[in-house]
Amino acid sequence: MSKNLLNILFIGDIVGEPGLSLLDTFLPSLIDKHEADFVIANGENSHKGKGINRSIIKRLYDLGVHVITGGNHSFAKWKVFDYMKEDGNVLRPMNYPKGNPGYGFGIYDIPDFDQKIGVLNLQGRTFMQPIDDPFTTADWVIERMKEETDIIFVDFHAEATAEKLAMAWHLDGDISVFVGTHTHVPTHDARLFPNGMGYISDVGMTGSFDSVLGMDKNTSMNRFKLGTPHRYRLANGNNHLCGLLTKVNLESAKCEHIEPIIYPSFNSSNLGD
Amino acid sequence: MSKNLLNILFIGDIVGEPGLSLLDTFLPSLIDKHEADFVIANGENSHKGKGINRSIIKRLYDLGVHVITGGNHSFAKWKVFDYMKEDGNVLRPMNYPKGNPGYGFGIYDIPDFDQKIGVLNLQGRTFMQPIDDPFTTADWVIERMKEETDIIFVDFHAEATAEKLAMAWHLDGDISVFVGTHTHVPTHDARLFPNGMGYISDVGMTGSFDSVLGMDKNTSMNRFKLGTPHRYRLANGNNHLCGLLTKVNLESAKCEHIEPIIYPSFNSSNLGD
Amino acid sequence: MSKNLLNILFIGDIVGEPGLSLLDTFLPSLIDKHEADFVIANGENSHKGKGINRSIIKRLYDLGVHVITGGNHSFAKWKVFDYMKEDGNVLRPMNYPKGNPGYGFGIYDIPDFDQKIGVLNLQGRTFMQPIDDPFTTADWVIERMKEETDIIFVDFHAEATAEKLAMAWHLDGDISVFVGTHTHVPTHDARLFPNGMGYISDVGMTGSFDSVLGMDKNTSMNRFKLGTPHRYRLANGNNHLCGLLTKVNLESAKCEHIEPIIYPSFNSSNLGD
């Protein structure tokens, strides 16, 4: 079969064991159902809500994930630092300053295809740490990536919707797909940008929704109400997977289709129609 | 007809003339189509992207809006301050400190119904100005509102998803509907909370999406790339309305149905199926 | 002897053992030299740079401290929470929300005097947690304190110089002395305000100055340069005490004299004059 669309499945921030268990149960069949050719997952919260470790990385690979992106929690667990220097499929935001371990982008073979895909992980600065400029970082990295492939997928880990949209307008025309991560809430604005880039402000999280961002809701309420530190604990219950399916034209490198996946879907009606 | 569901239509942050024109064209027919009994709209950006004025307020009333909520831009235009003291249907966040003009909540007759609805506008503090605590404010105001009605609709204008969810868990069981506003991006998490509250993290905006949050995208990109001030201008083009329809049981005051409305829908596929 | 001036000695944020050791060595003789009648010390960083514990509290009392104030690190060590409920001489900022342990102000007997002194601890919100409004908190607490004494000493623990000065103008005329804490850098603006309040923006810290704010300087540089978390360690070396001597008129409750104490003084010249 001559197929000219590449199906990329992205999994939003995996939060601890509830998120990982969901993936154990559903990811293989989702890959199957959507005929996903390449799977990327954000793993910055996969280890108890903060950071990642080697056994989780292996577990995700075994489930069919090809590349794992990160964010502001990528550097939470120092034990994984050495590993991050070796494994080019585990990314952390590229615009952390030189001197930090790990890779911020990679060019990967697409299984069963004769083409490559580039994945770039960036992080915003508004309401976050003042690291290097993600805009100029994107400029030079994408130029380098384009020497090897035009199919480029960007995970921009950022808090502010304005920064996500400004970056999206900056990148439209140069990349195939832009996904936002970090807020842990899926957005309802998946769309095609004028120059062929697939866009979503945030893919959302994969974990417990009987929670605040995957963590115990009572702790979070106490932090807001009392203003004092209270130790976070992982939540469990009402677990959902938030992902995104995109279809990229292999000749034009443009995105032809973008579709959020929330599984199982949220309960939004008692009216039965 | 004995009807026991109240249909409430909420319109997300209206950004300038593009948003207002959309409402001119579509709001009456949307009200009709969804048989909306009560219409609430967030107007904090309706006047050129920042603030509101008397003629816009009148225009919204004429289109069928019953209550106008606000946010951090409610105090942008001082000319409207005197008006805000008179008109209890134009709200601004309740938890701005005493001494500021305007109302933060109201109890309103529902046309053609024998019941009342309470609307409360609150504002978050994470990544925003440090105003009064929205949690304790909610507590005493809602207690007072409940003396008059159990049907309570809250617009929580906030940046951080964690603060929105913490507030939602705090209010579930006490109110009928919780909507988030301010990020100008609609979220895909509309759902019913365990104790019967309808919830969405953000309704999104009503205005130009060929933009960054409704404002000129080049200005926004310059601000992010250069770090220096550049004057905002309103954007236009690719205009969409982001709203939310909720159905509240008049006996239990619980939300039975919650459904985002994005009109026209975003272009998310070229594949024609 | 009929003495009508009250000498109050304040010690700026004590940072860990280097700060405590300095006090062991010098505080009794400083009290003696300046004939201090009442001694207040900020202890929020006294336990390894973060928080305080019972044995440090006892140690400070034994050295002649009457009241210990706090700040954003007051709630760092939960083991001291129960103690804070019992001992009214250990304060934490008053404007932390209800539900937190501890006292935010107290009225104390002045040894050898027939009068009382009130001490109030407040915390700012600019660039800090959004706790309760320190301005309205100050208003009602000071009114209550004035039922018992007009001699009121305020430690305003805050980051932004603008917030400190705004609060100072708000309080001048109502209190005797205003000291700022938290930045760990002594300011050179000790002065008398027009209505008789002694003012300094920040008293500075008591600890190692071969450091960044009392903590290991290499860790701090790494945090700024790399943008990633690195574990703080206490610094040691080039230890200085930063304090403030104020003299308050017992009849008028006005401050007559304000004088920073930095001991030993910093090395600012090799020129020998």
Added chain:
Amino acid sequence: MSKNLLNILFIGDIVGEPGLSLLDTFLPSLIDKHEADFVIANGENSHKGKGINRSIIKRLYDLGVHVITGGNHSFAKWKVFDYMKEDGNVLRPMNYPKGNPGYGFGIYDIPDFDQKIGVLNLQGRTFMQPIDDPFTTADWVIERMKEETDIIFVDFHAEATAEKLAMAWHLDGDISVFVGTHTHVPTHDARLFPNGMGYISDVGMTGSFDSVLGMDKNTSMNRFKLGTPHRYRLANGNNHLCGLLTKVNLESAKCEHIEPIIYPSFNSSNLGD
């Protein structure tokens, strides 16, 4: 006369006409009194509290200022942008991203000396805009400057004391003098660092102290108390000049003496001794 010390006078943030008038009256005699060989002034607030213009620049040159540094308000008045491209003696922070007008450092002849001095203006990021990294910027700029002179003076315009101290430790050994600006409050920690750098956390401001940071105190109090925007106005009254005198050894390029200048001095005692 063979003189081997270079006397550098620095003037802290000049806030509007009250600051400028003070300089008209006192700067020439201060230069004379302290035998200042080179004069640098921070002018970011000289035009009505925000920005600078051509006539103020000329006025400062006429008063004996050789170099004018800036900060976050350097880009407040676009009319001066063209001028900033021409005049290498008006600096703005070097680490604003490429694409912004103006110079961030310069190498200048010292009048009556056979040596040059380099002046570098940097800006912090903590609690400020996320511009380029001041640490790496300092590294490459100072290396380039050292090709021409070892006498280097840095104005680090920053909010957080931790960032100022981290930068100071980073630069000690490479430069002659480090001054902090921006908080508008003079600090009491002028000292010599171990490797010969003169240091002060903040020089303070030159303007009205019957104010909040040089601006009307009632406006500022309203902003803090009400949380809403109120238009800033310049203050006047109780005007003080905050400056710093440093003496740099021309052979070693090390700072031998550092001394704050506050003129007139603050009123800190009614006791007459």
